[in-house]
Amino acid sequence: MNESDFALEDPMSRFPRTLSLILTLGLFLAACGPQTADRRPQADGGQPSTPSPVPTLTPTPTPTPTPTEIPRPSLESLGLSAETRAVLTRQGWLITWDAQNARYLIRQRAWDETNQKFTPQLTHEIGFIDAEGRLHFTATQYSASENEDGTWKDTSTTQAIVVDLKNLPQNPYIIIRQQLDENGNPIPFQKKLKNPGFHLLKTKNPAFEKTGILSFTAEINGAPLTFVYNRELGFLQMPELSTDLVHPTPLPIEAVHSLAALQFVLLQYGDGEPFPIENFPGWSLQFYYYPENDTKQAILWPRSGETAKYILFLKENKVFLAIPWFMIVLPDGKAYPSAPVEIFNPKDPQNPKDGNEKLILFPAFFLGEMTARQRYLFSLQYLTPTQFSALFKQRVLILAQEGGLFTKASIGGWSNFFKNPASLDSLLGMEGNDIRKMDQIEGYAHLPSALTYICRIS
Numbered sequence: 426m427n428e429s430d431f432a433l434e435d436p437m438s439r440f441p442r443t444l445s446l447i448l449t450l451g452l453f454l455a456a457c458g459p460q461t462a463d464r465r466p467q468a469d470g471g472q473p474s475t476p477s478p479v480p481t482l483t484p485t486p487t488p489t490p491t492p493t494e495i496p497r498p499s500l501e502s503l504g505l506s507a508e509t510r511a512v513l514t515r516q517g518w519l520i521t522w523d524a525q526n527a528r529y530l531i532r533q534r535a536w537d538e539t540n541q542k543f544t545p546q547l548t549h550e551i552g553f554i555d556a557e558g559r560l561h562f563t564a565t566q567y568s569a570s571e572n573e574d575g576t577w578k579d580t581s582t583t584q585a586i587v588v589d590l591k592n593l594p595q596n597p598y599i600i601i602r603q604q605l606d607e608n609g610n611p612i613p614f615q616k617k618l619k620n621p622g623f624h625l626l627k628t629k630n631p632a633f634e635k636t637g638i639l640s641f642t643a644e645i646n647g648a649p650l651t652f653v654y655n656r657e658l659g660f661l662q663m664p665e666l667s668t669d670l671v672h673p674t675p676l677p678i679e680a681v682h683s684l685a686a687l688q689f690v691l692l693q694y695g696d697g698e699p700f701p702i703e704n705f706p707g708w709s710l711q712f713y714y715y716p717e718n719d720t721k722q723a724i725l726w727p728r729s730g731e732t733a734k735y736i737l738f739l740k741e742n743k744v745f746l747a748i749p750w751f752m753i754v755l756p757d758g759k760a761y762p763s764a765p766v767e768i769f770n771p772k773d774p775q776n777p778k779d780g781n782e783k784l785i786l787f788p789a790f791f792l793g794e795m796t797a798r799q800r801y802l803f804s805l806q807y808l809t810p811t812q813f814s815a816l817f818k819q820r821v822l823i824l825a826q827e828g829g830l831f832t833k834a835s836i837g838g839w840s841n842f843f844k845n846p847a848s849l850d851s852l853l854g855m856e857g858n859d860i861r862k863m864d865q866i867e868g869y870a871h872l873p874s875a876l877t878y879i880c881r882i883s
Contacts, residue, residue, distance in 0.1 A: 495527040495556060503529070503558035504590030508599055512625045516639045517543040517656060518551065529554040531562075533656055541635050551659065558591040564652050564660040569675035569754050575796040576758035579677055586652070586660070588643045596622030600637075603628060603695045618642060618692065619649055629696050629781050630687070631770065638688050653692060657683040666693050666749045668740075670804045671797060673750035673762055681753060681787050690749065690765055690785060694740060699780030700769040701734065708768075710824075725768070725822040736820040738813075739765040739785065746810055751787065762795055763787045768822070788822060 500510060500520065513520070517534035531551040534543040552562030568580045598617040601624055618624055619642055626638040639654040640663070651663040658679070666689065667674045680686045713722040727735045740747040754760045770784045771777035795803065807813035 495524070497522050497524070498556060498558075500529065500554075502591075503554055503556075504593060505554075509623055512599060512623055512639065515625065515636055516654060517636075519547065520554075523553070526553075527556045536656060548656075549659075554590065558589060560586075560588045560590050562586050562660050564662055565658065566662040567664060567676055567680065569677075569752070569760075571752075571760075571797060572758075575760075575794065577675065577752065577754045577760040578758065579754055579756075581677065586643070586645065588641075593621050593643075596620050596624075598624060600624075601626050614695065615693065618651055621649070626692060628691055629779075629783075630691060631782075631784065632684050632687055633691070638691060640692060651692075653685070653688050655683055655685045655688060658685055661685055663692065664689060666690070668747050668749055670750045670762060671801045673752040673800075675752045675754055675760070677754050678756070686751065686765075686787055687785055690739065693749070696781050697739065697767055697783065697785075698742070700737075700767075700783065702769070702771070702777040702780050722823055723825040725824055727768075732820040733814065733818055735769050736822060737767050738817070739767060741813070742810065746807070746813060748813075753787065759794060762800060766820070766822070786822065 501507070505513075510520070517536060519532045519534055520529050521532075522528075523530045530553050532547045533549050533551055535546040535548050536542075537544050552560065554560050562585075563583055564586050565581060565583050568582065569577045570580050571577050598620050599622065601614050601617050603614065603626070604612040614626075618626075618640060621642050621644065624640045624642065626640070628634065628638060640651055641654065641660070642649055642651045644650075652660040653663050654660055661680075664674055664676075676686055707728050709726050709728050711724050711726050713724065714720070715722075726732075729735070738748050740749065748764050751763045751765070752760045753763050765785050765787050767783045767785055769777065769780065769782070771779065771782050807816050
């Protein structure tokens, strides 16, 4: 087709081609428009479709590693031999492995006084032994200071003790027995107690005949210290026992009630010297009632009446005086000098055979309350054993009192020292000890103006 042909062409004849070109261009632009998120054509009138959820990836938790349990070491490897464990078991110790804290826990079994044995019941924690063989316990050291007015203040302290059992030297004296020489006198054993380690003193004293007395000696801050174990109070540092009335050994009343004071005495002096046993008739427990001041007393009396023969002060002899003096301190600050006394206590009172079977008591009735000045003046009166025996010729063991003075004994011009307050012991309230139901004896010779009620011990 030439130019002349195009010029002469009818305009209406080109319309269909123009329309076709526009439609083609529209389809091309539509193909370039937006698409759905999943790149598929939109449906439903062009409404967007719901996108498919993206899968969530949950990480697999890392398992918590199980803690490795510390292996339990043997007690032998920690320094406790079979012999030592037997000694501790005799004191009612229960030693068990505490896996959570990796240590051996030590607890105390309860003591059955009636049956004289330990029960499964546990009373308190004694201490523990760690996995390195170190023994941990708390020890009490008794002390007290005297005020100018004659009262006392308890200044006792406690301290934590840690001892490496594995490094203790070999102890050849785990069990110590009280021995007598050819004359029947005790052989000193105190040096054996100074060897490091546990010791068990065997004694005939009825309070510890079944269990013995446990002590433990260790070097603390460069000095050897001995600790006495008491099943009620725990470990107690062994005090220096004074034989000077002016400067007595102070002890709280709980040390007497728990028998700790008795342990101190037995570890220092042993069971003591034998008693004479010829013609010994036994003891009677006598109750006195004073109608004029409504006072009750309970005393222990030898039926032979020989109080100076069968009631002896500890370490009283014909050569020298080495009597230990204690100051028994009460919680309210009152304090009383006390010298332990021994009484012969055979298993068969009607047929005594062994003068070593004795009781040791801590009476506080001989002197009453005394200041330091009064104690000094009084001590000047018994510089010799003869003077002492004459001063304490009448020895009345008052076990308990309700109302009035603690004792009505007379020691010459020193009777003004008896300022003791009323004292009540459970003995007076025990079932069967109602003095109103006992046989009555008028005007007993030893204690005038009193009604006496006697309960014989056989």
